[in-house]
Amino acid sequence: MSVLQGKKVVLGVTGGIAAYKSAALLRALMQAGAIVRVVMTPAAQAFVTTLTFQALSKERVYTELLDTDQEAAMNHIDLARWADLVLVAPASADFMARLAAGMANDLLSTLSLATTATIALAPAMNRQMWLNPATQENARLLRQRGLQLWGPDEGEQACGETGPGRMLEPDVLLAQAESIFASGSLQGKRVLITAGPTREFIDPVRYVGNRSSGKMGYALAASLARLGAEVTLISGPVALTTPDRVLRVDVETALQMEEAVMARASACDIFVGVAAVADYRPTEIAAKKIKKSSETLQLNLRKNPDILALVAALDEAPYTVGFAAETDDVEAFADAKRRAKKVDLIAANRVGGSRGGFEGDENALLLLWEGGREAIPMMAKPVVAERLAERIAERYHIQANLG
Incomplete structure (x- = not known):
């Protein structure tokens, strides 16, 4: 049995071509026994539809910061309290910048500020965007604040260039997520x-x-x-x-x-x-x-x-x-x-x-x-x-x- 059995995971999806991999990641998390709620930014919906994640998860997909269909209209607080892990995959350069600046102008960034759960980002972007000093400084700030950055990987990118910036593959991200809930068998060693x-x-x-x-x-x-x-x-x-x-x-x-x-x-x-x-x-x-x-x-x-x-x-x-x-x-x-x-x-x-x-x-x-x-x-x-x-x-x- 996976250590993810029964764990509550918010899967955040931001804008980027790597968003298609998030569907496979959702399946892998669910097969490991995790309870997953998907939150998509407006930019993410330009690459993958909400119906894709809804069909896979059999659950509603969260997109709105203030959802009038919800009685309390406070999704960011409800999800922030609910989550054991917030995993943003892909995490775009824009989302990392907004998170580093403490902005809260959409549901995903707001719940990230409001949660006490572990937050992990899987960066995905063009190699020059990743290597840009602004992005590197944002990455440093986020790590310093206790967020985990998983990746990026290196290789061929959708733009045709090759270098660092690819999102880690779903099986790697699954292993990383499992490690969050590992027993700490080397604690203090x-x-x-x-x-x-x-x-x-x-x-x-x-x-x-x-x-x-x-x-x-x-x-x-x-x-x-x-x-x-x-x-x-x-x-x-x-x-x-x-x-x-x-x-x-x-x-x-x-x-x-x-x-x-x-x-x-x-x-x-x-x-x-x-x-x-x-x-x-x-x-x-x-x-x-x-x-x-x-x-x-x-x-x-x-x-x-x-x-x-x-x-x-x-x-x-x-x-x-x-x-x-x-x-x-x-x-x-x-x-x-x-x-x-x-x-x-x-x-x-x-x-x-x-x-x-x-x-x-x-x-x-x-x-x-x-x-x-x-x-x-x-x-x-x-x-x-x-x-x-x-x-x-x-x-x-x-x-x-x-x-």
């Missing part, structure tokens, strides 16, 4: 997690790196925080927004990541090494840009410290989770890595294909621990992260009880 790539510099302008986008690590950090953990994220250079309720520490090189991790590892309960740390670094860094003067260039490389193994070897080591990115014999190599480094759980994935792994928006994992295994099928990374966070919490408590 301290989690240290690494994400992204490292850069090992050759000269002032060049470096040795890898294809890690940081998406899996950031999604997992967000999921662990939603379980109540106090999460510190040690991040390599990525173009991602820091998740809500997560403390971020930026680093570039493997040595910087090692220093940041080891300074905090003894104080954490759980360590998760998701970062794709470079195995080697140049023995020397040129002080000036190396000129293209010959057909070949030889680099001498030195092995970087194994951060995961160092944490697992601490006298009072935290519950330690590692990642293994493999191109072949995934289970065999991953299990060998788990045993050699003495980590408690390892999450293995195949990389190098057309789906999943580095840079992609989907992933599939094979989880291995002493005496057990679990396969998480190919899904959107935030959904995979929710599953993995739950398993980490479960295995952590089992081991703590045995200890």
